Amino acid sequence: MKNKIVRIKDIAEKAGVSPGTVDRVLHNRGRVSDEARTKILGIVKELKYEPNLSARVLGTNRLYRLAALIPDASVDFYWDAPRRGVEKAESDLKQYGIAVEQYIFDPYNVDSFLDKASQVSEANPDGILVAPIYYREALPFFQDWSARSIPFVLFNTQLSDYNPLSYIGQDSYQSGMLAGKLAHYGQGTSGTILLAHIDEDISNSAHLIRKEQGFNDYFKQNGLSQYNIIRAELNRADLSGFHYGLDSLMASHPDLKSIYITSSKAYTVATYLEQKDITGINLIGYDLLPENIDYVNKGIIRFLINQNSKGQGYWGIYQLTHHLALKRAVDSVKYLPLDIVTKENIEYYIDKE
Amino acid sequence: MKNKIVRIKDIAEKAGVSPGTVDRVLHNRGRVSDEARTKILGIVKELKYEPNLSARVLGTNRLYRLAALIPDASVDFYWDAPRRGVEKAESDLKQYGIAVEQYIFDPYNVDSFLDKASQVSEANPDGILVAPIYYREALPFFQDWSARSIPFVLFNTQLSDYNPLSYIGQDSYQSGMLAGKLAHYGQGTSGTILLAHIDEDISNSAHLIRKEQGFNDYFKQNGLSQYNIIRAELNRADLSGFHYGLDSLMASHPDLKSIYITSSKAYTVATYLEQKDITGINLIGYDLLPENIDYVNKGIIRFLINQNSKGQGYWGIYQLTHHLALKRAVDSVKYLPLDIVTKENIEYYIDKE
DNA sequence: TAAGCCAGAGTGTGCGCAAACACTTATTAA
DNA sequence: TTAATAAGTGTTTGCGCACACTCTGGCTTA
Structure with missing residues (x-):
């Protein structure tokens, strides 16, 4: 008893x-x-x-070396949050005998990815966290790690080849659906709605394609055929072309109600709208970058979908630690919620753990 | 090095x-x-x-007895989630030498609260988690526990008397603000908006009053004076009166755009609307009760604000454990985010940890 | 002058586990 | 017949910490 x-x-x-x-x-x-x-x-x-975990950790007295293969935040600030998540997890969990080494690659340079991934393979870590933004190029590494029984966790981009230990991130398709709802809701009964990819190589970015599908399906499934959905791929490498592209979209669609940016780059369009003094457009994007937060508070970005990228980094390390050090079972997919962020609740999402 | x-x-x-x-x-x-x-x-x-926490836990070999003083879920199912959170936290954290005893009181019966709170005091636990839904009646207990240096954590209702170790929950005022936005957004430029309390004793419920203030202030601060904000207190103890009250509200305000329910009881109004076959009203409420989830999926409830009550229970026990067993500093206020939940993202909020 | 006291410091044990190590017996090969 | 090996099992150590215990030497007091 x-x-x-x-x-x-x-x-x-x-x-x-x-x-x-x-x-x-x-x-x-x-x-x-x-x-x-x-x-x-x-x-x-x-x-x-x-088993008593404390005793186990004390008894094994072993150090697990984890590798985090993530893009460079100084090239795209989006990646700052995962890095902070990884570091927070490391400090929270180091008591379980883990140490994280970061391998930082340039997100706009395939060779940099290949180089750093090779370094990870050579270092022969006990576990790997990776943002596989280059689909084709990542596969051979997955194969290698699989063959060597090194568990790897994916985040940000969901791929299921070679059986990763776990995926951490969002359901991109459903995320597009939600964006559809936010783009449509409260915008009257008809009009033009723009979906735009910014600075992206779509063909090698599976999750952006899925977002687009979800977005389109929202309008289909809800029978909203009176809306005119248009799409655009814009690139700031040619900045005047970027502005010109937006100019002509605005000109040719005076009934433009909403703009959905599929990445964290909504602030670029917000800047454009602010400069041109265009109001009344419902702008929707992703992630709590400082620039985006700023435009939400100014009321130029209406909604952000928070992908909780800090959380993704955190949970990635968490999953590896649970698997390796604590020998616990981990979920093979951990979908983080699709947080809807707006002016009135943004404060509570900023840098929460 | x-x-x-x-x-x-x-x-x-x-x-x-x-x-x-x-x-x-x-x-x-x-x-x-x-x-x-x-x-x-x-x-x-x-x-x-x-200090090495594993060694510390192993070395002290001490059991901390925690008391959780929470309302009965069989009287109001809202309280099922905190209970599950408490139980999950107990199972996650029992390795740190904690054990949780639950003291369940009837949320509609002050005497039951007094009785159970006395039992907690008598049991002389090492830490206490409490939902202080009876403000006046809770104070003497806080004083007692403070005097005996028993740390106590509050959740669901924020009070700062007698220096609790921590409060876990939402910012009620801001939550009302957000509700204002959701009630107003996309509803045209004018109309009537109803705020309703259901089955509540408002005078002794500080957090409901704060929600109402936030709601009203949203309309004031955004200069939305063309909206007609009305309020109601409805009680299902008299069910025909409840229906009659709604009937007359609907009849006297044909331009009713949105209804904001300040508690988790939105499903009661949803049932009414469904029975009367009234559509086109923007219904907003709180929390992922099974009934509410159901009505969100049917499209009758448009938005829920998720108070993450399971998380509140979880974090309460978590904070006590960190303070007592791990001797870590804990935040004195832990505001959980104001999650906006709608049909397209509800799946990812249901029973997440 | 010895007994008593006490501040200040050192020693030893046990928490539950993992893992190296040691031991015993049975089986096989030479 | 003996040695070598395999199969199955038991013993011991150490992880870092908390905490009770012991020891020492200088001081006071009768």
């Missing part, structure tokens, strides 16, 4: 064997007679034995 | 004393010469010593 903690020793005594034998059964190592194994497993179940 | 872990023993060696002396300094117990103390504290700082 008493709530005493069950130790390996207790199981051993009850089974009439030594703690060493119980240890062998629990860890599937060494040789144990079938008789002893069955008996011990029975008692483990009966007594609901659960 | 090497990343070695710093132990008490290392500090002792460097200071030329025994580990016992370092222990006395770190825990402020026993007598230590000023000379030794200064030297040790200097080294602690220099080497950035941080």
Whole structure:
């Protein structure tokens, strides 16, 4: 009846064997007679034995080296948040004997990715967290890591090849759906709605394609055929072309109601709208970058969908730690919620853990 | 340069004393010469010593008894979520030597609260989590616990009397503001908007009053004087009166655009609207009760603000554990985000951890 | 002058676990 | 027959910490 903690020793005594034998059964190592194994497993179940994590961590006294392969925040500030998440997780979880080494690559340079990924492979870490923004180029590495049984966790971009330990991020398709709702809601019964990709190589970016599908399907599924959905790919590498493109879109669609930016670059369009003094357009984008936060507070960006990229970094390291150090089962997909952020609630999303 | 872990023993060696002396300094117990103390504290700082939590938990081998004083979910299902949060936290954190005893009271019966709170006091727990829905009646208990140095954490209702260890919950005022935005957004330029309290004793419910203020202030601050804001207190104890009240509100305000329910009872009005086959009203409420989820999916409730009440229970126990067992500093206010939930993203909020 | 006291410091033990190590018996090969 | 090996099991150590315990030497007091 008493709530005493069950130790390996207790199981051993009850089974009439030594703690060493119980240890062998629990860890599937060494040789144990079938008789002893069955008996011990029975008692483990009966007594609901659960290892004491503190004792385990203390006893193994092992350091797990994790590698975080993430883009450079100084090139695209979006990636600052995952980095902070990784660092917070490291500081929270270092008591479990983990250490994280960061491998930072240039998100606009494939060779940089290849280079850093190779370095990760060479370092032979115990676990890997990676933002696989280059789909084709990432696959051979997945294969390598799989073959060497190094668990890897994906975040930001969902791929299921070569069986990653886990994916952390959002459901891109549903995220597009939600964007559709926010773009449509409260905008009258008809009009033009623009979906725009900014600075992206769409063909190699699976998640952007899925967002677009979700967005279009929202209007289809809700029978909103009176809306005119247009799309654009804009690139700031040619800044005057970027402005010209927006100019002509505005000119040719005077009934433009909403603009949906599929990435965290909504602030670029917000800047444009502010400069041209255009109001009344419902601008929707992603993520709490400082520039975006600013435009939400000014009322130029109406809604942001928060992808919680800091959380993605955090949970990635968390999952690896749970798998390696704590030997816990982890979910193979962890969808983070699609947070709707607007002026009135933005404060509570900024830098929350 | 090497990343070695710093132990008490290392500090002792460097200071030329025994580990016992370092222990006395770190825990402020026993007598230590000023000379030794200064030297040790200097080294602690220099080497950035941080105690090994696993070893600490194992070494102290102490059980902290926590009390959770929460309303009965079988009377109001809203309280099921906090209970699940408490239980999840207990199972996650029991490795740190905590055990939670639940004290369940009837949320519609003050005497039941007084009775259970007394039981908590008598049990003399090491820490207390409480939903202080009865403001006046809770104060003497806070005073008692304060005097006995029993840390207590508040959730759901924010009170700052007698210095609780922490408050977990939402900013009610801002929550009302957000509700104002959701009630107003996309509803044209004028009309009537109803705020309704259901089954509540407003005078003793500080957080509902704050929600109402925030709601009204949203319209004031945004200069939306063309909207007609009306309020109602409805009670289902008299069910025909409840329906009659709604009937007459609907009849006298044919331009009714939105209804804001200040609690988790939005489903009651949704049922009414469904039965009467009234569409086109923008219904807003709180919390992911099964009934509310149902009406969101049917499109009758447009938006829910998720108060994450499971999370509130979880974080309450979490904070107590961190304070007591891990001797970590905890934030005195933990505002959970004001999640906007709608049909397209509700799935990702249901029962997430 | 010895007994008593006490501030200040050192020593030892146990928490539950993982893992290295040691031991016993049965089986096989030489 | 003996040695070598395999199979199964038991014993011990150490992880870092908290905390009770022990020890020392200088001081006071009868």
